[in-house]
Structures are given as C-alpha cells and as structure tokens.
Amino acid sequence: MVSSERKIREFERREQEILSAALKLFSGERWESVTVTQIAKEADIGKGTVYKHFASKDEIYARLALDFFNGLLQRCRQIPTGDNPVVNLRDAFRDALHYHLEHQQYSNVRQYVFRAGFWERLSKSYVVAFEKLDAEFGAWANEHIERGMKAGVFRIQALQNVRMGLDALFNGAVNQLWGNRCWMKVDPQVYIEQIADFAINSLKAEQVNK
Numbered sequence: 001m002v003s004s005e006r007k008i009r010e011f012e013r014r015e016q017e018i019l020s021a022a023l024k025l026f027s028g029e030r031w032e033s034v035t036v037t038q039i040a041k042e043a044d045i046g047k048g049t050v051y052k053h054f055a056s057k058d059e060i061y062a063r064l065a066l067d068f069f070n071g072l073l074q075r076c077r078q079i080p081t082g083d084n085p086v087v088n089l090r091d092a093f094r095d096a097l098h099y100h101l102e103h104q105q106y107s108n109v110r111q112y113v114f115r116a117g118f119w120e121r122l123s124k125s126y127v128v129a130f131e132k133l134d135a136e137f138g139a140w141a142n143e144h145i146e147r148g149m150k151a152g153v154f155r156i157q158a159l160q161n162v163r164m165g166l167d168a169l170f171n172g173a174v175n176q177l178w179g180n181r182c183w184m185k186v187d188p189q190v191y192i193e194q195i196a197d198f199a200i201n202s203l204k205a206e207q208v209n210k
Contacts (some may be wrong), residue, residue, distance in 0.1 A: 011053075014045065014049065017044075018039065018040075018043050018049075018050055018053055018054070019046070019060065019063060019064060019067070020032070020043075020151045021039050021042035021065055022039045022042075022060045022061075022064065022112045023041035023105055023106070023109070024042060024078075024105075025038060025039060025042055026061075026064070026108050026109055026112075027089070027107075027108065029176055031108045032108075034057075035057070036056075036060075037049070037055055040204075041059075055123065056121075058121050058122060059120065059122065059126065060122070061109055061112050061113055061118075062113065062122055062126045062129075062130070063126075064106065064109045065106075065109050065110065065112075065130075066101045066110065066129055066130070066133065067115040068103060068106045068110065069133055069137075070100050070133065071099070071103075072096060072100075073133065073137060073140070074138060075095060075096070075099050076092050076095070076096060076137075077140065078139060079091050079095055080091050083154055085147040085148035085151050085154070086148065086153050086154075086204070087202055088144055088147070089144045089145070089148060089200060089203075090196050090197070090199070092144060093166075093170070093195075093196045093199050093200070094122065094192055094193065094196040095199065096117065096170070097170070097174070097177065097192045097195065097196070098192060099176045100177055100178065101177050101188055101192070104177075104178055104179075104191070105178065106112065107178040107179075110174075139164070141163060141166075142163075145159060145162050145163075145203070146159070147160050147201065152205060153204060153205060154203045154204060154205060155203060155204070155205045155206070156205075162203065167201060167203075169195065169198070169199055170199075173191070173192075173195045174204050175198045176191065177192070
C-alpha cells in the first residue's frame with residue numbers, strides 16, 4: 001500500500017513536471033497558441049492528469065507567475081540591510097533586474113498574467129495568492145523608501161507616487177532587458193547599473209547650497 005506521504009510526493013513531482021513542460025512551451029515562438037494537450041504531451045502524461053492539478057491553462061500561467069515572483073521576493077529579502085538607505089534600495093533595484101535577466105524564460109508568462117481580465121478568470125485562491133504577494137512586495141518596498149525619507153536622503157512624498165514611478169521605470173527596464181521591445185541596444189550589465197542609478201537619483205532629496 002502506497003503511503004500518504006509518497007502519494008503527496010508523487011503528486012508534487014508530477015505537478016512540477018507539468019509546470020516545467022508548460023514553461024518550456026510558453027518560452028517558444030508559438031507560446032500564445034500552446035494548448036493543454038501540448039503541455040500534457042511535453043510532460044509525457046495524459047491530458048486528464050493535467051486537469052487533476054490545474055483547472056485551466058490560466059491556472060498554469062498563474063502558478064508559474066507566482067513561483068517567479070515569490071522567487072523575486074525571496075531574493076529581495078536576502079539583500080543585507082545596512083545603514084545607508086540609498087545603497088540598500090539601489091542594490092535591491094539592481095538585483096531585481098538581474099533576477100529578471102537570469103529568468104528570461106518567464107518573459108511571456110509575466111506578459112500574459114499582466115493582461116487585462118486575467119485575474120477575473122482565476123479562482124479565488126489564486127487571486128488571494130496574488131494579492132498577498134503584492135501586499136508583501138508593497139510592504140517591503142515601503143519600508144526601504146520610508147527609511148530613506150526619515151534619514152533625509154529621499155524627498156518626502158506620497159509612497160504611492162514613489163511606487164508608481166519606480167514600477168513604471170522597472171517594468172520598462174525589464175521589457176528592454178528581455179529583448180527587442182524597445183529601440184535601445186545596450187549591454188545588459190551596463191544598462192542595469194544605469195537604470196539603478198537613475199531610479200535612486202530620482203528619489204534623492206535636493207541638496208541646498210549654503
């Protein structure tokens with residue numbers, strides 16, 4: 001008789017195989033036309049088995065996106081927090097861009113889940129997971145920004161305004177890094193350093209010459 005723990009491990013292993021197969025197909029040129037049948041074939045399982053794990057292809061996209069963004073959040077939290085808010089936030093911004101550069105296979109997944117109407121098609125559990133993740137990112141970012149404001153190195157302004165500006169800059173930089181979505185052609189490493197500098201300089205308080 002197969003133990004419950006073994007069944008759970010087997011279930012989780014199969015689920016990862018489905019996700020790996022889907023990510024591979026979603027990384028291809030015809031990613032938007034990928035079907036559940038193709039995912040099942042790539043994973044060498046039956047189509048019905050896929051539906052035992054995911055109710056729809058959208059749920060597969062959602063799970064991949066959650067894995068990706070949870071990995072990003074963990075990476076951000078691992079960055080040491082020192083006494084200099086400018087250095088801390090710059091390091092975080094730069095490292096987050098490096099994370100995206102290192103995980104380009106998720107580019108189409110990221111693009112898909114940000115489309116209008118995607119969340120409306122998801123089950124409540126996935127929506128809650130995304131909302132929780134968004135709140136955790138927000139709390140982490142707000143803490144770093146507020147530290148800079150309290151230290152007098154960042155301009156005092158509404159956190160929402162700062163976040164919107166940084167998000168717009170970050171998302172534009174990700175599109176550039178993930179290739180041919182902007183006109184600019186630059187070395188990725190140089191680009192990341194320049195964008196990180198620009199992001200932090202846009203927040204700095206003006207120095208008054210006496």
